Amino acid sequence: xxxxxxxxxxxxxxxxxxxxxxxxxxxxxxxxxxxxxxxxxxxxxxxxxxxxxxxxxxxxxxxxxxxxxxxxxxxxxxxxxxxxxxxxxxxxxxxxxxxxxxxxxxxxxxxx
Amino acid sequence: xxxxxxxxxxxxxxxxxxxxxxxxxxxxxxxxxxxxxxxxxxxxxxxxxxxxxxxxxxxxxxxxxxxxxxxxxxxxxxxxxxxxxxxxxxxxxxxxxxxxxxxxxxxxxxxxxx
Numbered sequence: 001x002x003x004x005x006x007x008x009x010x011x012x013x014x015x016x017x018x019x020x021x022x023x024x025x026x027x028x029x030x031x032x033x034x035x036x037x038x039x040x041x042x043x044x045x046x047x048x049x050x051x052x053x054x055x056x057x058x059x060x061x062x063x064x065x066x067x068x069x070x071x072x073x074x075x076x077x078x079x080x081x082x083x084x085x086x087x088x089x090x091x092x093x094x095x096x097x098x099x100x101x102x103x104x105x106x107x108x109x110x111x112x
Numbered sequence: 113x114x115x116x117x118x119x120x121x122x123x124x125x126x127x128x129x130x131x132x133x134x135x136x137x138x139x140x141x142x143x144x145x146x147x148x149x150x151x152x153x154x155x156x157x158x159x160x161x162x163x164x165x166x167x168x169x170x171x172x173x174x175x176x177x178x179x180x181x182x183x184x185x186x187x188x189x190x191x192x193x194x195x196x197x198x199x200x201x202x203x204x205x206x207x208x209x210x211x212x213x214x215x216x217x218x219x220x221x222x223x224x225x226x
Binding site: 031033040041042043044045048055056058090092096099100101102103104105106 | 144146148150154155156157158161200202206212213214215216218219221
């Protein structure tokens with residue numbers, strides 16, 4: 001069983017569209033994260049939720065909206081996609097006290 | 113704010129060579145330190161971590177790292193690399209008190225040749 005699973009793995013779309021990426025973890029963790037990895041492989045935190053509550057919200061355009069229906073799921077919705085949104089998006093989860101983060105396989109988003 | 117520097121951007125080694133990848137962090141408080149590896153086309157996997165105690169930590173696949181507090185460093189080492197170690201290596205840090213977001217370095221691409 002995959003511990004942190006993301007769907008879809010690849011997403012190709014046109015500028016201006018709205019898209020969602022889903023993330024689920026079966027590790028029983030209470031904290032989930034979204035990271036963005038750019039073309040130079042630089043990884044940066046975007047959001048973090050702890051028990052469905054937003055605890056980290058970095059400087060991210062408000063076109064990006066995370067949603068956590070329960071502590072096992074953290075979805076990322078992106079409105080009005082732009083070329084610069086092309087990247088690999090990684091979901092991760094941890095038990096907050098220990099904070100060893102486990103990563104999903106990533107979603108490669110290409111905006112044309 | 114925390115920051116992490118990895119000065120080696122691209123390292124090329126022959127099999128059996130020894131490896132040391134540098135990692136320095138900037139933060140005034142107590143930190144947790146991590147090394148993650150990303151094999152081509154795959155997700156990040158934890159190699160090793162330091163929370164407290166013995167500053168020399170051993171991880172998977174023969175990797176180890178040493179925390180030197182006075183130098184704000186957490187360098188990754190392996191005595192003899194293999195072709196299968198070809199990957200991107202990321203150093204990361206977070207605040208030990210809040211234990212929240214990870215701040216990553218820019219990564220080091222390791223290429224091991226046969």
